[in-house]
Amino acid sequence: MAAPAWLLEPGTVPFDVANAGMHRLAERRLAGEIPDTLILLEHPPVFTAGRRAKPEELLWTTSEVEARGGLVRSIDRGGSFTFHGPGQLVGYPIIGLGSKPDAVAYLRGLEDAVIRTCADLGVIAGRLEDVQTGVWVGDDKICAIGVRLMRTRVTLHGFALNCETDLSWFGGIVACGLPDHGQTSISEQLGRRITVDDARPIAARNLADVFGLDLVPAPDDIASIFRVDDVA
């Protein structure tokens, strides 16, 4: 039975704004003030370093990254480096896992939803369980997944599905700490352009199916957390 949940689709949002926003929402979800919330957005180019990232896995200097129009951020999720940028669908589900949280089941659920989304777009993707969480096509990663739990009970961070990502950005890092694995995108697999706009509604439907969410648009005061039009 689907439970009401909020859907936020704010478009392209700077990483710092989205990161702060998702933490605020997770605090409120933890306090029971809001229902489960799914945020689907895009970021301007940014490399994020998880807790397990090693400095040498960033192959470009910070100034090289900035010269290319990107940023580098250290954040509180697990895992190593990854990249977010235009053409990549980023999903941050803020979901309460209940009193017996099962992070593994949650990650499997995220992977399921992404695998279904790839299948609906025509790409056969799967898991490489010995290697790492995420969704893969052969030995190439099509979707990075990295999650944190707030006080073991509410999910933070999420997934990054390459739709038409400029994959050359991944040359700046040892992505996820795995030097032997490549990156791919839905567009690369299909030899045809698939945009974030193409993939977003399909991903929303599959996430709703997997996690039993009845998605309704989030109210305005929540949506405004991710709005950046008041930037001077």
Added chain:
Amino acid sequence: MTSIQMPQLGETIIEGTILKWLKTEGETVERDEALFEISTDKVDTEVPSPVAGTVTKILVEEGATVPVGTALMEIEEAGAGAAAPSAASGGAASSGASGAAPTPEPSPQPAAGAASSAPSSAAPPAAQTPPPARVPTAPASAAVAASVPDRGPRSQILSPLVRKLAKEHDLDLAQIVGSGTGGRITKADVLAVIATGGTARPMPAAVGAPAAAPALAQPMPAPTAGAGEEVVPVSHIRRAIAEHMLASTQTSARAWTLVEVNVDHLVKLRERVKDAFAERYGVKLTYLPMVVRATVDALLEFPDVNARLDGDSIVRHRYVNMGIAVSYDAGLIVPVVKGADGMNTIGVARAIADLAARARSHQLQPDEVQGATFTITNPGPYGSVASVPIINQPNAGIVSFDAIVKRPVVVDDAIAIRSMVNLSMSWDHRIIDGELATRFLARVKQNLETWDFAEDLGV
């Protein structure tokens, strides 16, 4: 005294690392206040206190990795020794949490002007219902089930990469000792076995591009039209087709094999789902993508059919680029579905629809008609029931999928009416022989007759 343990955050998480202590010995803590941060191979989190009290003992150093269930910290509950109910004793209002068992998050409360941070009155009424805890609820979809094989016991969990490596090198996985977590066999384990004498099948040497096909004779002066005749110059496309076809018949040793396929269930399936499919995926559902999928599977099973002859070598392709013969106003063109082995039926249907549409509007790019490793032609819509196609060089074969017709067939020694199709292949006897050609076609037939495409179509 409450002992805080490394929490179990999932069945397969067996250990965790203390990233940071957020409290020191002697400090007081509130119930649900974060005590320390942990990192596991799946997820990071901070662990909250199940009780209010004072930290009396920290048992593990920062940075240590310990098994799930290891005691990490001791907390003397507030008022312990007095009569106050401890959390573990199950005080009605204080939940029954003990150890590091996480406290359930409160359900969302109606706004009702209570908490200042409650959702604004603009929140839809739906949001006021307390949502239950969320775990994946829906059953695995068809596509998921197809791509994720059943998992055995823990040590039998193998990645596709490990399976692939073992198969390529003829290794018996039962003989390999896994070094991964829980005894799993990792890529490194397999590579180590290969390095110490695992056998590898030799791959055929890749060689350069095939020799140029003999060209058609140079253009002749146009004849003059006789009575009742019309002289039409040969178009660029017509000339290219002519050269290609003639070169193929002069190059290959063509033979031909035909099988009959009962596609009754495919006809019924298509009738049932075609409208939903078109609505959901924006392309018309035809039989061709199903035939492509069934053929791709057989090509991967019989790589000699997915091959080309190159000098003294046969080059087997480990991927499938499927050429699809498309007729259009200027003649015939064979756009290529690149990487067809990585697509499900939906992906193939979309790719074919896209390529055919652009072929007919003359918008194909040159690289989109090159690199086919095998070809399928589909004259069925025009009514042909059997065709002998010319091989698209340098492929080893071309499959023809002709018209589906209702025919009387013998089923269990009775005559029944079934939707049948003739599926045939022209194949190059230089590369393969009749036995292989027939086994290959039998596999395509078996796939078409037994696969449940409903799963692959996602409708």
